[in-house]
Amino acid sequence: MPSLILLMIAGAAMFAYWNAARAAAERAEKLGRDACKAADVLWLDQTVHAHGLRVRRGEDGKLGFERSFRFEYSYDGIDRHIGRLVLRGEQLVSFIGPVRPSVAPLER
Template identity: 40%
Template structure:
């Protein structure tokens, strides 16, 4: 086996690892979004999340991890759609945001006054 062949095999293995790791992270994002929607009493629409960003970051222990951001949609009444987000560092969920409906409701109340 030549050095070039070894590099190609290692590159292929890295791509396969990244793909499987991304699938597991996405599943963690879906689970976090679903649980957050249940806590808020809103409907998790489409039962999925969409990747919104990927970068290297340091976790709270100082280790370099992949930070992935996902977006999803939820509904309060079934007739509306609001955007939420999930951020993972490695496989750990560090942020779930389902507050857009509160901000939209507050804006309507302020406009009425």
């Protein structure tokens, strides 16, 4: 009987981990898609790829997972560039990718 309880606890922990990983991937996908749309570039392959997983402390001091993802985008449909983003929980902590072009005025 105790082994059944341990098996159920392990199953629940694995489900919770899988569910959190899936939610993070969906959030990363939305962030990557929105960034490409805002920068007016093509979001390639319509997906993000999990790139890394680390245990980090959040701003509240609690341990949690920090997941990094990568995605690809193109300015003209021919070239390919890699974008990266890092999520700590649901919070975006790092982003490298397409940006909206802007022109800064020259000082005289």
